[in-house]
Amino acid sequence: MYRIKFKIAIILGFTGLINFQSFAQNNWDVPADKKSKNSNIEFNSGTAKEGEGIYNTNCKSCHGDIGKNNSLQSLKPVPPDLSSAQSKALLDGELFHILNVGRGLMPSFKEVLPESDRWKVIAYMRSYDKDYVQIISKTDPAKANLVKIKMVFDSINSKLNVEVVANEKAGIVKLKNAEIALFVTRHFGKMQLDKTLRTDNNGNASFDFPKDLPGDKVGNVELIVRVNDEIYGEIESISKFKIAVPTDKPSLTEKRAMWNVLAKAPIWLILLYLSGVLLATGVILYIIYNLYKLSKSNNNLKN
Ligand code: HEC
Incomplete structure (x- = not known):
């Protein structure tokens, strides 16, 4: 009886803990x-x-x-x-x-x-909170498509220079102090290059570009610049540049690639593998046969 009470106490204790967590x-x-x-x-x-x-x-x-x-x-x-x-x-x-x-x-x-x-x-x-005071966002979503992002690669200093401007009716506006980040497209998603920066008073920012960044066969990379401005909102621009190191990755059908799907294994490897499989099957069958014989002789003894 004492034990049962103890168990109940433990169970109640646990469920109490779980309930407490969901409230907390x-x-x-x-x-x-x-x-x-x-x-x-x-x-x-x-x-x-x-x-x-x-x-x-x-x-x-x-x-x-x-x-x-x-x-x-x-x-x-x-x-x-x-x-x-x-x-x-x-x-x-x-x-x-x-x-x-x-x-x-x-x-x-x-x-x-x-x-x-x-x-x-x-x-x-x-509207149910009398003390609430709203902070309205200055971002105007309609303005995002006025923004132009220009990228120029400086190969001597290995820098990617970016200029961010908005083509307003009244003239060109340079986006000052906007958050700006550079990414490169990789096989799975994108990778950020350099730190997130802020544009200067002329709407410029300059990113350090890695000298050893692998590109495709001819050195192309896809770069993404993402700007986040208080007024113009979030703007992204994607462009292709031929500024990376040409990299020849083996294709899926290439002979020397481990995952090659076209070239067959050498004949001796196939034979070795098959004989291994046959040997293992043989051993299993031999054991089953012997077990069968054993139960037979057991029956004979009983008779
Ligand atoms: C199916 C039921 C359900 C519907 C429908 C629903 N909610 Fe909720 N809401 C919940 C639950 C449950 C929680 C508590 C979740 C938690 O804390 O994990 C919650 C939490 C919240 C919170 C957090 C409040 C706080 O003080 O922590 C807000 C805000 C909220 N809901 C707003 C809304 C709004 C607005 C809608 C309609 C557009 C909505 N919910 C529709 C079930 C619902």
């Missing part, structure tokens, strides 16, 4: 660059009203009515009332990230709602 997990760990993202839609009574409609169809079933603490209690963890102190403390960028990625029973809305709708739901949530 309210820390969302949003990456810094996602945290600082802001909406370029203004949160006002109009956008909040639109957000209310989006909330009622997509969120209410779990989170209940905002401010009424009537969320679906059968879920674990229980979805918080989105006007709770815990939710209010989250930054706009954090809320946006939570809507994008979800967690457990909280669905991801990235593919379900367009970006503007995701911000409008947040506008609706914020």
Whole structure:
């Protein structure tokens, strides 16, 4: 009896621990660059009203009515009332990230709602917080396609010089102090070359280009420059340059490649392999035959 009680105590202890963990997990760990993202839609009574409609169809079933603490209690963890102190403390960028990625029973809305709708739901949530002051993003998504990225390779100093400008109606604007990074396309994804830099007052940045970077047979590499500007947003430009070391990788059908699919193994190797397989099969059959003989003689003894 004592033992059973002990077991029950252990089981209860464990389930208690698991429950405790699922309650304790309210820390969302949003990456810094996602945290600082802001909406370029203004949160006002109009956008909040639109957000209310989006909330009622997509969120209410779990989170209940905002401010009424009537969320679906059968879920674990229980979805918080989105006007709770815990939710209010989250930054706009954090809320946006939570809507994008979800967690457990909280669905991801990235593919379900367009970006503007995701911000409008947040506008609706914020309409329940009297102390909230919005920081509007200066990024204008429509401006991204005005941006031109020019790349010039300086072979003497092995540098890739980049100039970032925007062709505004009023004239050419140089993008100052924009975050800029250089990548090279590899077989699986892309690899960053040099550090992430910032453009100078003339919209220029200069990357150290490795002298020993392998390219294709003739030395071509595909370079990607990614610019992140406060006003113009994120812009990416891809171009091919013949500035890497020509590298002759063996193709899949080439004779000397280990994974070659065309050339056959030498005949002696095939024979050696087959005789090995036959020998092993022979031994197994021999054992089975002997076991069979043994059981036969056992039967004879009984009779
Ligand atoms: C299927 C149920 C469900 C739906 C639908 C749902 N949520 Fe959630 N939501 C949850 C659960 C459960 C959590 C808690 C997740 C956790 O902490 O791991 C949560 C957490 C959140 C959080 C984090 C709050 C905090 O204080 O930690 C936000 C913000 C949020 N949801 C917003 C929304 C919005 C906005 C919608 C609609 C667009 C929505 N949710 C739709 C279940 C849901």
